[in-house]
Amino acid sequence: MRFTSEQRLDDGVLEREFTLGEIPGTLWTPGSAPAPLILMAHNNGLPKAQPRLVARARQTAAYGYAVATIDALGCGDRPRSAADEQARAELRRAMRAGEPVDEIFESVVGPMVEKAAPEWQTTLDALLALPEIGGPVGYSGWTALGIRLAVVEPRVAAAGFFAGGYVPRAQREEARQITVPLLLLLQWDDEGNPRQRALDLFDAFGTKEKTLHANMGGHLGTPWFEMEDGGRFYDRHLK
Amino acid sequence: MRFTSEQRLDDGVLEREFTLGEIPGTLWTPGSAPAPLILMAHNNGLPKAQPRLVARARQTAAYGYAVATIDALGCGDRPRSAADEQARAELRRAMRAGEPVDEIFESVVGPMVEKAAPEWQTTLDALLALPEIGGPVGYSGWTALGIRLAVVEPRVAAAGFFAGGYVPRAQREEARQITVPLLLLLQWDDEGNPRQRALDLFDAFGTKEKTLHANMGGHLGTPWFEMEDGGRFYDRHLK
Numbered sequence: 001m002r003f004t005s006e007q008r009l010d011d012g013v014l015e016r017e018f019t020l021g022e023i024p025g026t027l028w029t030p031g032s033a034p035a036p037l038i039l040m041a042h043n044n045g046l047p048k049a050q051p052r053l054v055a056r057a058r059q060t061a062a063y064g065y066a067v068a069t070i071d072a073l074g075c076g077d078r079p080r081s082a083a084d085e086q087a088r089a090e091l092r093r094a095m096r097a098g099e100p101v102d103e104i105f106e107s108v109v110g111p112m113v114e115k116a117a118p119e120w121q122t123t124l125d126a127l128l129a130l131p132e133i134g135g136p137v138g139y140s141g142w143t144a145l146g147i148r149l150a151v152v153e154p155r156v157a158a159a160g161f162f163a164g165g166y167v168p169r170a171q172r173e174e175a176r177q178i179t180v181p182l183l184l185l186l187q188w189d190d191e192g193n194p195r196q197r198a199l200d201l202f203d204a205f206g207t208k209e210k211t212l213h214a215n216m217g218g219h220l221g222t223p224w225f226e227m228e229d230g231g232r233f234y235d236r237h238l239k
Numbered sequence: 240m241r242f243t244s245e246q247r248l249d250d251g252v253l254e255r256e257f258t259l260g261e262i263p264g265t266l267w268t269p270g271s272a273p274a275p276l277i278l279m280a281h282n283n284g285l286p287k288a289q290p291r292l293v294a295r296a297r298q299t300a301a302y303g304y305a306v307a308t309i310d311a312l313g314c315g316d317r318p319r320s321a322a323d324e325q326a327r328a329e330l331r332r333a334m335r336a337g338e339p340v341d342e343i344f345e346s347v348v349g350p351m352v353e354k355a356a357p358e359w360q361t362t363l364d365a366l367l368a369l370p371e372i373g374g375p376v377g378y379s380g381w382t383a384l385g386i387r388l389a390v391v392e393p394r395v396a397a398a399g400f401f402a403g404g405y406v407p408r409a410q411r412e413e414a415r416q417i418t419v420p421l422l423l424l425l426q427w428d429d430e431g432n433p434r435q436r437a438l439d440l441f442d443a444f445g446t447k448e449k450t451l452h453a454n455m456g457g458h459l460g461t462p463w464f465e466m467e468d469g470g471r472f473y474d475r476h477l478k
Contacts, residue, residue, distance in 0.1 A: 214453075
């Protein structure tokens with residue numbers, strides 16, 4: 001793991017870019033160390049530099065957590081194959097046209113989760129070797145990747161998921177195997193995430209310690225207090 | 240309003256029994272005054288002395304709120320007509336037998352809400368005249384009564400409801416008229432409250448500022464942290 005740049009934010013949080021082999025990442029650490037770690041991934045492989053993710057990561061770090069994100073293989077600004085690019089273009093077109101997107105979504109996101117998960121695990125190995133990061137480990141964000149990691153990665157002790165309307169078949173199945181505490185946050189009128197599917201997914205999670213929070217409005221309308229509620233969820237399980 | 244007994248609890252909360260005409264009530268006030276007020280009602284007219292309600296009221300008062308509850312007409316230990324008693328016996332029998340209960344429930348709880356709401360309003364008048372109680376006013380508990388009060392009583396500024404699987408027809412209609420911020424707390428496997436009805440009710444509430452919290456388990460399985468989450472909901476709107 002090689003740090004390539006760093007800046008100290010106003011609230012004392014240290015924000016560092018790093019590379020780990022081919023993997024580019026960002027790590028935020030609070031003033032106090034060692035801190036518990038939250039892996040934060042944006043839905044469906046959106047870039048790690050996306051401003052909403054960055055804002056959420058900075059706030060979470062200021063709240064006392066180390067936060068890390070990466071652009072995994074096929075995600076964010078990492079190069080994609082011509083076939084991947086075409087599948088994504090087709091997904092965008094179908095969504096705009098209001099056509100059924102299940103199969104296209106499956107072909108885009110299914111392989112993306114398969115490729116991303118091992119890179120997140122490699123990153124986790126490297127992060128936990130840093131003295132400023134303690135256990136235990138939480139996960140926050142992209143539902144499909146989080147399901148996979150919660151199932152294959154015993155170091156993940158709690159998971160917060162967002163949306164969950166479209167999740168690849170493999171992860172809908174794996175959801176039943178999750179045993180860690182879980183918070184699913186959904187927007188009641190999320191244009192891109194059918195509500196009933198998110199509720200079905202919540203029902204399917206295997207863990208007995210699961211909580212659903214739903215608020216009004218579209219995908220980007222999550223109210224500010226859910227950030228605090230999320231913080232308290234992680235506090236209960238990681239501190 | 241006449242106070243008939245009082246005791247000071249360990250955490251400084253003053254617990255007083257009162258009568259207001261025919262209405263028996265309990266008022267909990269925190270050490271600091273004047274405090275915002277929460278009207279706390281138990282589902283479907285259970286007695287105000289029921290230990291879970293008392294525990295919740297005491298905790299809420301220790302958290303900085305004045306809390307009041309009453310046994311309204313037809314509720315708790317107040318005398319009931321022979322017809323009321325018979326309808327309730329029939330409801331219990333049908334529930335035990337696993338028979339459909341909608342119509343019986345309607346005949347028991349519909350009139351109960353009609354009779355209870357004016358007494359809660361009378362009590363509110365008297366409570367707000369006390370120097371130790373400030374505005375604004377929140378509501379907590381019994382969904383059907385809370386819907387009615389949130390619609391007819393402009394002094395109610397925020398409402399937290401529990402369960403919501405069975406709600407009389409009149410209140411299912413009135414739900415669309417609610418405009419105050421609202422938190423609906425439900426238990427995913429609540430044996431007495433069909434989940435889909437609670438979700439439909441949440442969808443129907445007219446307010447744009449509504450949040451749903453759902454947790455695993457049966458009617459009595461609400462996790463402890465929802466008490467804190469509820470406290471923060473009231474803090475956002477009443478403090």
